[in-house]
Amino acid sequence: MIVVTTNAELNKIVDSQRSQNKIIGLVPTMGALHAGHASLVERSVRENDFTVVSVFVNPTQFNDKNDLKNYPRTFDADCDLLRSLGADAVYAPSVEEVYPEPDTRQFSYPPIDTVMEGAKRPGHFNGVCQIVSKLFMMVRPDRAYFGEKDFQQIAVVRAMTEALKLPVEIRPCPIVREDSGLALSSRNTLLTPDELQIAPNIYKTLRESLVYAQNNTVAETISFVITTLNAIDGLEVEYYEIVDGRTLQPVSSWEDSNDIVGCITVYCGHTPIRLIDNIRYKE
Ligand code: AMP
Numbered sequence: 001m002i003v004v005t006t007n008a009e010l011n012k013i014v015d016s017q018r019s020q021n022k023i024i025g026l027v028p029t030m031g032a033l034h035a036g037h038a039s040l041v042e043r044s045v046r047e048n049d050f051t052v053v054s055v056f057v058n059p060t061q062f063n064d065k066n067d068l069k070n071y072p073r074t075f076d077a078d079c080d081l082l083r084s085l086g087a088d089a090v091y092a093p094s095v096e097e098v099y100p101e102p103d104t105r106q107f108s109y110p111p112i113d114t115v116m117e118g119a120k121r122p123g124h125f126n127g128v129c130q131i132v133s134k135l136f137m138m139v140r141p142d143r144a145y146f147g148e149k150d151f152q153q154i155a156v157v158r159a160m161t162e163a164l165k166l167p168v169e170i171r172p173c174p175i176v177r178e179d180s181g182l183a184l185s186s187r188n189t190l191l192t193p194d195e196l197q198i199a200p201n202i203y204k205t206l207r208e209s210l211v212y213a214q215n216n217t218v219a220e221t222i223s224f225v226i227t228t229l230n231a232i233d234g235l236e237v238e239y240y241e242i243v244d245g246r247t248l249q250p251v252s253s254w255e256d257s258n259d260i261v262g263c264i265t266v267y268c269g270h271t272p273i274r275l276i277d278n279i280r281y282k283e
Helices: 007-019 035-047 065-070 075-085 124-139 148-163 186-190 193-198 201-215 218-230
Strands: 002-004 024-029 050-055 089-091 143-147 169-173 235-244 260-268 273-282
Touching (some): 002 007, 007 050, 035 050, 035 143, 050 075, 124 143, 148 260, 148 273, 201 273, 218 260
Parallel strands (some): 024 050
């Protein structure tokens, strides 16, 4: 496995692979890797000739300076894991390498990026598009792998890829969970043992809402999830929205779409740590 930190080195590797007609898979990450990331890498290794994993904590997608400062960084362990998974190259640049000058590009794909995370984290998706577009242009992957945990991110990246006519196929991958049901996240390492006990209630409640939804309206189901979770000491729902899985716009009835997903953000504990998750009601 080759570890590179500069664009020049990355270019060389990509040129060499391309000249041999190799199919390139890309897995963009911010490091602090866990089994969720590993599932994306494993799939890319299986489906492509050459897998590049980027490890870069992208400052432009953080709307909260403390979140950026506290974001876990475990580069050596990340490399050990990636090596064991058969990744071919790791691109781990410095902030200066990626942004030698401020990126002034503005990306906007309403209404997909104006709801939920887009509304609660101003500038977040603009930053995601800045880094993902740079990675796509530098790595020139045939396929790129993204986790469904960040459900809205996949829709935004798809919209960007289509708008810029970038020749890359976006492959979504299912959410990997702890045995407790908690969706794996790099931020879980910031949870205290007590918080780790209560956080699984998020997915437990989402699962219960699948049953509840069979005899209740969309509005009642939203209210069920929010009320159940807010009643648990240490959890506070920021939003719960039940949306069309393609447009990300709220549905008002279960008959509105064939593809319906519930997307949640919950603050957990005293720090607090912001956790996201989602569940599919209809597909
Ligand atoms: P991050 O390092 O948080 O930017 O995540 C990098 C990629 O891994 C994104 O496409 C995430 O959606 C994906 N990912 C993160 N957690 C999980 C998980 N629990 N299951 C599947 N994919 C995940």
